[in-house]
Structures are given as C-alpha cells and as structure tokens.
Amino acid sequence: MLTFAVLLLAYVLSQFFRAFLAIVAGDLARDIGLDARQLGDLSAIWFATFAVAQFPVGVALDRFGARATIAGFMVLAVAGAAWFAAVTDFSGALGAMALIGIGCSPVLMGSLYVFGRAYPPERFAMMVSLMIGFGSAGNLLGAAPLAWAVAAVGWRTSMTAIAAVTALSCILVAVLLREPPRPPALPRADGSTAGLRDLLGLRALWLMAPLTLVGYAFVIAIRSLWIAPFLQQTHGFDAVDRGEAALAMAASMSVGALAYGPVERMLGSAKATVVAGSVLTALPMAALGLFGHLSGTASVLLFAAIGAFGMTYGILMAHARTFFPPELLGRGVTLMNFVFIAGAGVVQWISGRFVKATADAGWAPADTFSALHLGFATVLAASTAVYLLAPARPPEKRPA
Numbered sequence: 474m475l476t477f478a479v480l481l482l483a484y485v486l487s488q489f490f491r492a493f494l495a496i497v498a499g500d501l502a503r504d505i506g507l508d509a510r511q512l513g514d515l516s517a518i519w520f521a522t523f524a525v526a527q528f529p530v531g532v533a534l535d536r537f538g539a540r541a542t543i544a545g546f547m548v549l550a551v552a553g554a555a556w557f558a559a560v561t562d563f564s565g566a567l568g569a570m571a572l573i574g575i576g577c578s579p580v581l582m583g584s585l586y587v588f589g590r591a592y593p594p595e596r597f598a599m600m601v602s603l604m605i606g607f608g609s610a611g612n613l614l615g616a617a618p619l620a621w622a623v624a625a626v627g628w629r630t631s632m633t634a635i636a637a638v639t640a641l642s643c644i645l646v647a648v649l650l651r652e653p654p655r656p657p658a659l660p661r662a663d664g665s666t667a668g669l670r671d672l673l674g675l676r677a678l679w680l681m682a683p684l685t686l687v688g689y690a691f692v693i694a695i696r697s698l699w700i701a702p703f704l705q706q707t708h709g710f711d712a713v714d715r716g717e718a719a720l721a722m723a724a725s726m727s728v729g730a731l732a733y734g735p736v737e738r739m740l741g742s743a744k745a746t747v748v749a750g751s752v753l754t755a756l757p758m759a760a761l762g763l764f765g766h767l768s769g770t771a772s773v774l775l776f777a778a779i780g781a782f783g784m785t786y787g788i789l790m791a792h793a794r795t796f797f798p799p800e801l802l803g804r805g806v807t808l809m810n811f812v813f814i815a816g817a818g819v820v821q822w823i824s825g826r827f828v829k830a831t832a833d834a835g836w837a838p839a840d841t842f843s844a845l846h847l848g849f850a851t852v853l854a855a856s857t858a859v860y861l862l863a864p865a866r867p868p869e870k871r872p873a
Contacts, residue, residue, distance in 0.1 A: 476651045480584040481607055483543060483642045487577040488611025489619075489635065490550070491519060491693060491817075492723065495701040496619045496716055500628045501566065509702070509832065511563050513825015515570050516698050520818030522574035527811035528669075530579040534803030535668075539583040544647035550576025551643055554636035558629045576639075581608075585806045589794065590653035598743060598791035602734025605787045609730055612696065612723030620716025668801045672808050677796050680863035683856035685789060685809060686816035688751055691758065691849040692783035694820045696722050699845065700776055702828075706838035708769035718773045725780035732781075733788050743792035744865040746785070751857040753782040755850045762847030766839035786813060796867050 494501075494516050501507045507515070526546070533542040553572030560566045581604070588600040622631040672678065700719050704710035710718065737746040757778040765772045790809055797805030824845060831841040 475649060476587065477604075479642075479645050479649050480543075480580070480587065481604065483547065483580045483646055484584060484604060484608035485611040485614070486550070486635070486639050486642055487580045488608050489615045490554075490573050490577055490611075491523075492612045492615035492697045492719075493619055493635075495697055495699075495719055496615060497623060497628045497632075498698075498701060499705075499712065500623060504628075505560065505562055505566065507563060507566075508829065510825050510829035513698065513821050513828070515563075515566055516694075517818045517822035517825065518567055519570045519574040520814050520821060522571045523578045524811050524815035524818055526575045526578035527582065527807040527814070530582055531804035531807030534579070534583060534586045534807065535801070538652045539579075539587050540646060540650040540652050542579045543583040543650070544643055546579045547576050547639065547643040547646065549573075551636055551640045552576075554632060554639050558632035558636060581605075582803070582807045582810050585790065585794075586803050587653050589802045589806070597794055598737050598788055599734040601787035601791055602730060602732075602737070605784065606727055606729075606731030606734075609723065609727035609784075612726055613720060615697075616720035616723045617713075617716040618720075620712055620719075624712065668804050669808070671798065672801060672805055675796050677863050677867075678793060678809075681789065681793055681860060682812060684747070684751060684853075684860040685793075685812045687820065687849075687852055687856050688747075688754075688783070688789065689786045689813045690816035690820040691853055692726070692754065692779060693817050694824055695776065695779060695846075695849075696726065698821055699824065699828075699842070703765070703838070703842045704769060704772065707766055707842060708772065710769060718776065721773055722776040722780040725777040726784050729781035730784040730787060733784060737788050737791070742865055743788050743795075744860075744863065746788045747792060748857060748861065750782050750785040750788070751853060751860070754779055754785070755853045755857070757782070758846050758850035758853065762843045762845070762850060765846060766843060792863075792865075 494512065498507075498512050501512065501515075530542060530546070533545075549572045553569045553574075553576055556572065557566060557569035560569055584604050585601060588597055588604075592600055619631060622634075696719065700722060701710075701715040704715050704718055733746060733750065737743055740746050740749075757775040761772060761775045761779070765775065790806065793809050794802075794806065827845065828841055831844070832838075
C-alpha cells in the first residue's frame with residue numbers, strides 16, 4: 474500500500490505536467506509572446522523527450538530496478554519545473570518542458586514494472602487501471618484548480634509550488650519505495666539491443682501499433698492543448714469557464730480509467746474492451762467535428778464522453794504485456810509507452826501547425842476545430858480496424 478501511494482503521487486504529477494499547458498496558454502502568450510504553433514511545440518517537446526527517454530528507462534528498470542530509475546530521473550523534472558516558473562522566452566520554455574518530459578518518463582513504467590513483478594498477470598490490468606484512474610487526479614489539478622491558482626497568485630508562483638511538490642515526491646520515492654523481489658530463475662537482461670529486436674519481432678505488437686500510436690494521443694491532445702482554445706475561440710468561454718470544462722473532461726478521464734479495469738474483468742478480454750472503448754471514443758469525436766460549433770454546453774459534454782471512453786491506454790498496455798518475455802518486462806512496457814507518447818508528441822506537433830496554418834489562411838475557428846476533430850475520429854476508426862486483426866492472447870506453448 475505504501476509503495477502504491479508513493480508511486481501514485483509521482484504519477485499524479487506526471488499527469489499534471491502533460492495537461493497544464495492548456496490552462497496557462499493564455500498567460501504564456503501574453504507574457505512571453507507565444508503563438509499557437511509555439512504552444513503546440515511546447516506540448517510536443519514534453520512528449521518527444523518523454524518518448525525518447527523510454528529506451529534508457531527500459532534498460533535501467535531491467536538492470537537497476539524501479540526505485541533508482543524513478544528517483545534519478547525525477548530530479549530532472551524538479552529542475553525543469555523550477556526553470557519553467559522563471560522562463561522569459563520561448564527557447565527557455567522549450568528547454569524546461571524537455572527536462573520535465575525526461576524527468577517524468579519512468580514514473581508510470583516504473584509502476585508497471587513493480588506491478589508486473591509483484592502481481593500475477595491476471596491482476597495486472599486491474600492494477601494499471603487503478604494507477605491510471607487515481608493518477609488522473611493530476612489532470613484534475615491541471616484544470617480548474619490550476620486556473621484558480623493562476624488567477625489568485627499568477628502562473629509563475631503556481632509553477633514554483635508544483636516544483637516544490639515534485640521535489641518532495643522524488644525524495645519519497647528514493648526513501649520509501651520498496652523494490653519487488655526478482656524471481657531467482659529469471660535471467661538478468663543485458664544492456665544490448667537484442668531484447669529490443671526480440672520485442673520488435675512480435676507480430677502482435679505491430680498490429681497493435683497504429684491504435685497505440687493515436688488512441689491516447691488524440692485524447693491527450695484535446696485535453697492538454699485544444700479544449701481551452703476551442704471553447705474560447707468558438708464559444709467565448711472565459712478562463713474560469715475553460716478551466717471548469719477541462720476539469721469536467723479530466724474527471725471523466727479519471728472515472729473512465731478506473732472503470733476499464735472492472736469492465737475488462739467482466740468481458741474477460743482486454744482486446745474486446747479496447748475495441749469497444751475506441752469505437753465509443755471515435756463517435757463523440759466525430760460529433761464534436763460535425764456539431765461542436767452549435768453549442769458550448771453540448772461540446773463540454775462531448776469532451777467529457779471522449780475523456781470517459783478514451784482511456785483505453787492501460788488495458789491496451791495490459792494486452793501487450795501478455796506477449797512480453799518475463800526477462801524483458803521493463804523494455805516491453807517502455808517500448809509500448811514510447812509508441813503511446815511518441816504518438817502524442819507527433820499529434821500535438823502536427824495539430825499545432827495545422828491550427829496555425831488554417832488561422833493564417835483565414836479559416837474561422839469553428840471550421841478549423843471541426844476539421845481537426847473529424848480528422849481525429851477518422852484516423853482513430855481506421856486504427857481500431859487494424860487492431861481487430863491482432864490476436865487476443867499469445868498462442869499456447871506446446872510441450873517439446
């Protein structure tokens with residue numbers, strides 16, 4: 474229980490850092506002169522550095538364990554958050570977000586590594602669901618509470634406080650996290666690329682790859698970057714209203730992530746759970762693209778539906794985990810997470826340029842966001858169709 478609580482606090486902060494930009498975007502635009510393209514770059518660099526760091530994180534987890542890996546990397550998140558609170562230009566903000574991304578990179582994967590070592594495979598999906606569900610409180614903190622704090626004391630003071638909490642979390646991980654015992658019969662993975670080649674040879678992972686690349690990416694792009702500009706430019710929401718709408722979506726994401734664990738156990742299939750959730754996510758995305766300009770209230774409800782159904786991340790990870798060799802668990806989960814997070818970075822980078830280009834071309838904001846949401850829905854549906862071809866479980870091994 475203590476181990477779960479320590480990991481949970483670190484993951485709450487990781488979730489906060491991937492979502493807070495939507496709330497402070499207006500302040501950054503005003504104080505250091507950022508446009509939509511640069512805001513997209515700031516969000517993208519967090520995901521890009523987070524994704525690239527998954528490879529050393531995977532090796533570190535298999536060689537050194539979760540405690541040393543998480544605490545060591547989180548020092549960089551502390552430094553990045555403190556730097557972000559003091560930035561005065563775009564390049565400084567970019568560097569700070571890069572450090573934060575690297576610092577947060579081992580938190581969830583370290584947690585999954587601990588769960589994979591400490592719990593049987595049939596409980597893995599439930600533990601992942603609990604971690605992601607409760608950890609989504611970081612999304613909540615990065616919505617209305619952050620908007621209230623920014624209104625009261627400013628974004629710089631608010632980020633300084635977050636840097637201090639991140640430092641506390643880093644210390645708690647280093648002191649209190651209990652490393653699960655390593656099974657004596659398990660061979661020790663080396664630091665070569667052989668393990669990665671073995672993982673890339675798994676056909677099932679390639680069939681999961683398109684959905685892994687975009688399923689989470691579209692949801693987090695909406696929540697972390699575009700929900701606030703859409704509501705401001707299309708429906709005239711003020712800062713507090715935008716924060717409360719983001720809070721509603723964040724809350725639905727938390728509830729959805731928690732619900733997916735019991736749903737997966739009820740259906741008895743991770744694959745069926747992911748397919749159903751992906752279809753139910755694509756539908757409100759399409760509705761937002763077709764009708765979102767008509768009503769601010771309806772748009773907020775559709776955002777909440779996307780958040781509730783879109784958190785298939787943990788169950789898709791649990792599905793992939795069944796194909797990993799035990800000695801490559803760390804590298805397996807970090808490889809999958811690389812695809813999840815790289816997809817998020819690419820989507821935010823591309824979407825930022827799309828929004829900027831359409832604005833320069835004279836498009837109305839409603840038309841820009843309609844095209845964006847319809848594009849998300851179409852690609853998500855196509856990726857789900859490819860995922861249908863993936864096996865539900867590994868083939869049974871026949872005795873020699």
